[in-house]
Amino acid sequence: MSGKHDARRSGTGPRRSDHGYMVRAYQLPMREIGQGLHVDAHRKGYASLSIVGNTLVSIYGKCNALVEAEYAFDRLCNRTLVSWNAMFSTYVECGHGKRALQLLKKMQEDGIIPDAVTFLMACLAPH
Numbered sequence: 001m002s003g004k005h006d007a008r009r010s011g012t013g014p015r016r017s018d019h020g021y022m023v024r025a026y027q028l029p030m031r032e033i034g035q036g037l038h039v040d041a042h043r044k045g046y047a048s049l050s051i052v053g054n055t056l057v058s059i060y061g062k063c064n065a066l067v068e069a070e071y072a073f074d075r076l077c078n079r080t081l082v083s084w085n086a087m088f089s090t091y092v093e094c095g096h097g098k099r100a101l102q103l104l105k106k107m108q109e110d111g112i113i114p115d116a117v118t119f120l121m122a123c124l125a126p127h
Helices: 003-010 016-027 030-044 050-062 066-074 081-093 097-109 116-124
Strands: none
Touching: 030 050, 030 066, 050 066, 050 081, 066 081, 081 097, 081 116, 097 116
8 A cells, every 4th residue: 555545545635625726826926925925924023034034035036026125125123144135136136236236335334244145146236
């Protein structure tokens, strides 16, 4: 008897309703998924936490949703190097090289030391 067969018999395997939910989730544009996560995180009071905010900035960056990425970044309580790099790469990926370099300057003014990822993104920034 296989594990797959046992899961079906015990009722612990996936149900058809699970598959429908997963298909619908994959059909949503990434931006809408990010906005849904953002609303949920905000309601629960997690949106300003670095790990959550960094993820939101990255998701919005991948969708070219610059305003939303900036909003999430601006509301972070504790910006880590990862936070700065997430926003920096968002500017680069969205084609805003000048803004990325301005952010690099602000990052350094705030006492954050850039790392290899920061400098790699600076090299990729459109000039």
